Amino acid sequence: MKLRSVVLIAVLAAGTALAQTPGIRRSVIQKADLSAPGREAVVAKVELDAGATAGRHSHPGEEIGYVLEGEGDLLIYGEDPRHLEVGDSYIIPAGTVHDAINTGKSTMRLVSVFVVEKGKPMATPAK
Incomplete structure (x- = not known):
């Protein structure tokens, strides 16, 4: 798997915390408290049109994702770009x-699953 794809997935799955960027659709499927104090899980479906980018951002917790259809590049800063295809997974x-x-x-x-701190924005644009 390549890093660029993982990043794409993460951005796509950011949910409603980021304004919807043209070419990207994010839908929260489920959100629930976890047994870890102050943490919640958010499951999201993400769709990215051909040529679309997610935009540089971060999350207040881990993102775990799986590619259902298509392909893309994930860019995790400080790592080599990573190409993702159907069946690939990633953890950010x-x-x-x-x-x-x-x-x-x-x-x-x-499909992206976020294990994040409750009460914090789902995603924060990077400067």
């Missing part, structure tokens, strides 16, 4: 700045 550490781009010719579809 809490607070890590990342980005993603759909490099394919069709929509990239992902």
Whole structure:
């Protein structure tokens, strides 16, 4: 798997905390408290149109994702770019700045799970 794809997935799955960027659709499927104090899990479906980018951002917790359809590049800053395709998964550490781009010719579809601190924005744009 390549880093750029993972980043793309993370950005796509950021949910409603980031304004919807043209070419990206994020839908929260489920949100629930966890047994870890102050943490919650958020499951999101993410769709990224061909050529669309997620934008540099980070999350107040880990992002774990899986590519359902399409392909793209994940850009985790400080690491080599990573290409993701159907069946690939990724984990982005809490607070890590990342980005993603759909490099394919069709929509990239992902499922992302966030294990984040309750009460904090789901995602924060990077400067």
